[in-house]
Amino acid sequence: MDLTVKIKRYNPEKDDAPHWESYEVPADPLDSALALLLHVKWHIDGTLSLRKSCAHGICGSDAMQINGENKLACSVLVKDLVDDSGETVTFAPLPSAPVIKDLVIDQSRFFEKYRSVKPWLINDTPEPERERPQSPEEHEIIEDATKCIMCGACTHACPSTWADPDYLGPAAMLKAYRYTFDTRDDGTEERLDIVDSPDGLWKCYTIFNCNQACPKEIDITRWLSALKRRAVTSSASTAA
Amino acid sequence: MASSKSNAVNWFLHRITGTFLVFMLITHFWVQHYDHSVASVTTDVVAQEGELPTYSDEAAAGVKAKFGADAEVTPYNVVMQRLADPVYAVLWKGFNILFLIVALHHGFYGLNNVLTDYIRNPLGRVMARVLSWSVALVLLIIGLYSVITAGW
Ligand code: HEM
Ligand code: SF4
Numbered sequence: 435m436d437l438t439v440k441i442k443r444y445n446p447e448k449d450d451a452p453h454w455e456s457y458e459v460p461a462d463p464l465d466s467a468l469a470l471l472l473h474v475k476w477h478i479d480g481t482l483s484l485r486k487s488c489a490h491g492i493c494g495s496d497a498m499q500i501n502g503e504n505k506l507a508c509s510v511l512v513k514d515l516v517d518d519s520g521e522t523v524t525f526a527p528l529p530s531a532p533v534i535k536d537l538v539i540d541q542s543r544f545f546e547k548y549r550s551v552k553p554w555l556i557n558d559t560p561e562p563e564r565e566r567p568q569s570p571e572e573h574e575i576i577e578d579a580t581k582c583i584m585c586g587a588c589t590h591a592c593p594s595t596w597a598d599p600d601y602l603g604p605a606a607m608l609k610a611y612r613y614t615f616d617t618r619d620d621g622t623e624e625r626l627d628i629v630d631s632p633d634g635l636w637k638c639y640t641i642f643n644c645n646q647a648c649p650k651e652i653d654i655t656r657w658l659s660a661l662k663r664r665a666v667t668s669s670a671s672t673a674a
Numbered sequence: 675m676a677s678s679k680s681n682a683v684n685w686f687l688h689r690i691t692g693t694f695l696v697f698m699l700i701t702h703f704w705v706q707h708y709d710h711s712v713a714s715v716t717t718d719v720v721a722q723e724g725e726l727p728t729y730s731d732e733a734a735a736g737v738k739a740k741f742g743a744d745a746e747v748t749p750y751n752v753v754m755q756r757l758a759d760p761v762y763a764v765l766w767k768g769f770n771i772l773f774l775i776v777a778l779h780h781g782f783y784g785l786n787n788v789l790t791d792y793i794r795n796p797l798g799r800v801m802a803r804v805l806s807w808s809v810a811l812v813l814l815i816i817g818l819y820s821v822i823t824a825g826w
């Protein structure tokens with residue numbers, strides 16, 4: 435099949451504003467969307483910029499807006515993007531993110547928010563001789579959240595992020611959940627101090643866009659709600 | 675950690691008040707806007723105590739002109755009667771006061787959220803917060819005054 439691939443191009447050194455360009459690309463229904471972009475880059479226009487690495491949904495590099503939805507280009511197939519009639523696939527950078535060039539966004543803000551929630555194990559008790567054990571049941575609590583590959587599809591799908599770029603966003607707060615609910619972690623209070631803030635948890639209005647966007651199908655909203663409840667009980671117990 | 679900037683309690687109350695509102699709105703609409711006759715009035719206060727405030731003739735004429743000759747122009751009396759009822763007034767005043775507090779908290783916390791989505795500098799946020807809770811406070815005072823004095 436032949437497809438029309440429309441890409442939102444932007445080169446800040448040359449262009450005043452982003453603009454759409456179309457390319458005719460031969461494709462197999464079982465190709466990934468990433469293959470379409472690579473065809474454009476390798477055979478039509480080498481100036482196209484995009485991020486990719488693993489091409490297998492592991493590294494999280496190639497989250498972008500495909501046919502209007504945030505997805506990993508490597509993890510979605512052409513057959514799921516086109517119907518028999520309209521054979522156009524559109525690619526744009528993740529919405530509301532600052533664009534460096536074409537499909538490449540500036541992720542520095544995103545990772546700043548990630549680091550701000552202390553996404554590591556906080557535990558000051560003396561190191562045990564071997565590992566700090568965790569039972570399968572204890573792991574089950576955070577299992578879903580550990581699947582995050584930091585692609586940013588969720589945070590950039592969230593209307594709260596669109597309205598307020600300082601909002602911590604689902605990806606960072608999911609990390610806060612992942613460590614706060616890790617039974618080996620003692621950092622609840624210091625992490626809650628960060629997420630229980632005007633740009634944190636309470637700007638999550640349970641819109642569920644993050645759940646819909648997540649390529650790993652993580653039930654993000656559910657875990658953020660658990661974190662909110664933890665913040666409520668923690669603030670109630672400090673008040674008491 | 676309950677820092678002063680924490681919204682944990684407000685968020686929690688928003689859920690609680692939302693749940694309350696489902697039931698309170700239904701009760702409010704039914705009692706206030708549909709069931710003009712029975713609605714917990716034990717006695718005919720008008721008959722007992724003489725007169726209650728009514729719509730002025732001009733207002734009544736205006737209602738009839740707009741909504742037809744048989745339009746209902748007595749709800750105000752019914753409301754006043756209920757709030758003057760020797761038995762049920764306390765119940766309805768209590769209900770209305772709770773409804774007032776619940777709706778004001780729910781609506782104004784929600785409004786605060788909307789405002790802080792768009793106002794991003796910290797000072798602006800504080801001002802929006804102070805301003806909207808001040809408006810809520812004024813409405814609370816007006817509401818409390820109306821509900822408490824009505825019919826008494
Ligand atoms: C059936 C009754 C109601 C229910 C169950 C309800 C429930 C809710 C819930 C759960 C939220 C929070 C959404 C979130 O942040 O996750 C909300 C937001 C809000 N509610 Fe209500 N509500 C009700 C009636 C009302 C009424 C009567 C008002 C007006 C006084 C109101 C004004 C608001 C506002 C302004 C927001 C914030 C909207 C936003 O953040 O965009 N609600 N409501
Ligand atoms: S939660 Fe899902 S969408 Fe969000 S960054 Fe992680 S993998 Fe991507």
Ligand code: FES
Pocket residue numbers: 485486487488489490491492493494495496497506507508509
């Ligand atoms: S290229 Fe690694 S996730 Fe798509």
